[in-house]
Amino acid sequence: MTASARRRGLWAAVLAALIATAGAGAVYAEAGLYGFNVLLLRGGPVWDAVPPDSPRLSPSMRLALRDPPPAGQPGPLAWQAVEEGFEAAELPVLVDGAGCLHGIAGTLRR
Numbered sequence: 001m002t003a004s005a006r007r008r009g010l011w012a013a014v015l016a017a018l019i020a021t022a023g024a025g026a027v028y029a030e031a032g033l034y035g036f037n038v039l040l041l042r043g044g045p046v047w048d049a050v051p052p053d054s055p056r057l058s059p060s061m062r063l064a065l066r067d068p069p070p071a072g073q074p075g076p077l078a079w080q081a082v083e084e085g086f087e088a089a090e091l092p093v094l095v096d097g098a099g100c101l102h103g104i105a106g107t108l109r110r
Helices: 003-041 059-064
Strands: 078-083 086-095 098-108
Touching: none
Parallel strands: none
Antiparallel strands: 078 086, 086 098
């Protein structure tokens, strides 16, 4: 192997390392360490087409994807003291008289 062939091989290795470092930097800049977790442990982000009535969706999501979407009504809101000076409440969303979504609200009283 000649010196120029070694030099070309070295430059190719340096270029490949720079490209890999830039790619890793882009993943880290966009998603942090979670991005490496997704790529290395979970095989990358995969988006599957799912019909609105798929059993893979939660009942709340299937209900929300109906056409036309159902009208939701707020359920009862009851505040509970979690600790001194902090209260929390859960606000259910009722559709057809049944709760389908729950939101949590909190407030700090001084």
